Amino acid sequence: MEIIYDGPVPPHKQIAAWLRTRIESGEFSPNQRVPAETAIVQEWGVARTTARRAVAVLRDEGLVYTIQARGTFVSAERQERSPEGS
Amino acid sequence: MEIIYDGPVPPHKQIAAWLRTRIESGEFSPNQRVPAETAIVQEWGVARTTARRAVAVLRDEGLVYTIQARGTFVSAERQERSPEGS
DNA sequence: TTTCATTTGTCCGTATGTATT
């Protein structure tokens, strides 16, 4: 994946979408830590501000929550669809 | 039990919860010694600092008291909710 | 008394990770 800078979608939203997909695919369990900002910076070669903004998007959506000095974690109640079965 | 490192609850709090449960279940009598820091280290595979911090949590709660070079013991008056006489 | 083992107490440095400015 690569960031498209001359497109209509700002970089941080592209990264947010990528992270959202990973989370919703079940790659991360509820309350599990997601990649740190520095990891995002490394992986995408963007500024930290951009990585932070991307995480902020998901936080605003309620998909993740952040604990200072510990990390950002997948929200436990992030089911849009009823899981059904337990 | 296993320590979850990429979760929102820090290791020392996970261990503290585990110890608290054992104590409150009555496994240890009042004034009886609880597992030493080194025992916690052995059992959980964590650093001693982490074990110490876990014990410190229960000490702060008043559930146990510590005597240097002797160990940490279950508080005798740990079911009181209202202190009297001070 | 000296020695040893055990256990807690203290301090050092290193690493990871987020938050703020």
Place this chain on the structure above:
DNA sequence: AAATACATACGGACAAATGAA
């Protein structure tokens, strides 16, 4: 992008106290 602060974990080293040999 960088510095600083904060939270937390790891590892090592040594001190201090206790009790037993």
